[in-house]
Amino acid sequence: MTATVLNPSPIAKEYLEEVRRDVTALVEGGRRQPRILGLLGQEEGPAATYARYARRGCEAAGIQLDVEHVEPSEVEARIAAANIDPAIDGIFLYYPLMDRANDHWLRELVDPRKDVEGMHSFWARLLYENQRHVDAGGELRAILPCTPLAIIKLLQHAGLPTERVGDEPPLARITACVINRSELVGRPLAAMLANDGALVHSLDVDGTMTFEPAIGRRAFDVRDSGLDRAAALRDADVVISAVPSRDFELIRGDEIRENAICVDVAEFTNFDPSVLERASVFVPRVGPLTVAMAARNLPRLLRLRGDQS
Template sequence: MPLDDTRYLKGAPVAARIIAEVRAAADKAVEEGFPPRLVSITVGDVAAVDVYVRNQRAKAGLAGIDFEERRFPAETTAAELEAAIHGMNADPRVTGIIIQRPVPAHIPVKAIQAAVHPLKDVEGMHPASIGNIVYNEIELAPCTAAASVELLKATGLDLKGLEVVVVGHSEIVGKPIAFLLMSEGATVTVCHHMTRSVAAHTRRADALFVAVGKPRLIKGDMVKPGAAVIDIGINAETAPDGSTRIVGDVDTDSVKDVASWITPVPGGVGPVTVAILLRNTMVALNRQRALYQSTYATEGKMAAE
């Protein structure tokens, strides 16, 4: 189908709406003396991360959020990285910290993620943040998962009681998507590499989320007619002529004739992921301000003590 077909559920308008909301909130926070600042940590040289960081910088600029990139050499030790993160935790000028994945194999990414103070965890990957979404507190969730759910909401479908299937159950994407959808009242089935028949599940789905990392895994005959398909995959594919392009986990050519909505790759989940990161930065800022308020703005009480 041509790219202007309304069945394409594009990320740009959803991202633009979120960024405009962030801009208004950020401008107000600056006026009130609390400028939001996002720090990106990259370890080593990873081409896959570059696109993401470039987009973060550009969109942070549009949203009125300061963006600082900290690049560490590939040989940095986990202890050095933790020390740097502790410094940022203690620095009141830093609102949020994002650790770009992947990091070199000698760095335990879970421990590094947990070193970020929960109030500065704009990625929603700290165990405390993951715990919040299990408790139905979904204001700040892992960016890609939250972006995928925003795109489903953009279809106008009612999530309550909706039959949803999620293929892939990683901590960063599949699992948080399932928790967010459960919070919204959907009936959720999660498939993974041990699922006996992925197709038997996907064919029942009114909404299908795919986050596996396998190009064209989901074909048209695996999709229920009229379904909404959210393709989270980002895979680099090399053509016989040597050129590379980005494809998702869904075989768009065959699925487009069956589904009522499908997110393109690129141009679908990716741009919304960046917008959610910026929205999370404002949520983090507001939480930090509330803590500051309750700690210092208790004049009467302090005087009485």
């Protein structure tokens, strides 16, 4: 058996076309073209490459993305100015902008109503409490972080169920292993999977935790786990790894369950080629769909603000 390799680019194109239809309707209704400001601290490297891809994706969706190079000393003031600038509808931060500790707090400076990445603690609180709408009537959906959301969409295209079966949430019979527990990817992803009913083993350098599914309660629960890497991988129907290190011990085919779905989110590959001989579906990258999800968040933010004119 050889795994199906799922290319995210055609899927991203479908979502960008959906966003373009939304944007076209807004513009035809008299609104100016939506605009995102991207702040970039590096002239070269992964962040600069990502910014270029994001610009192309947004342009394909009819959204103007202006990328500005900023010095570390300028970032906070530039975010503050963008927050109150009526000509800027969304803000996109390309890390690193300062240092690791300060980058963590920069996203808190972004007005959540302009946060196309969905990383502000306002949105994180709704996610972790499994509140899927921001209004009592359930008309306005909460914004989700774009990379974890992109992974969820790819898993659905890879064959994960999306609909409830009776009283069971869609992922009630799924076990997942997520390697990485960062606030950017691993933790919100584990929460999203568990809120849809999956049992999630979350592995990190600090140990293993289990996200218990939100079955019979409002949201997921978390507990320490004694599982090691071998046991977590052996149990998993889905394996997602996002470790940003060349030193990571690659996940081998003999470690995973036969027909598992595997997703590689890392800058440096986290999977050995032998995984292709055992997995059912392998997703080698997520980036194009992350861009599409960020673009998709912008019209939703405009609706949340009531700013469609």
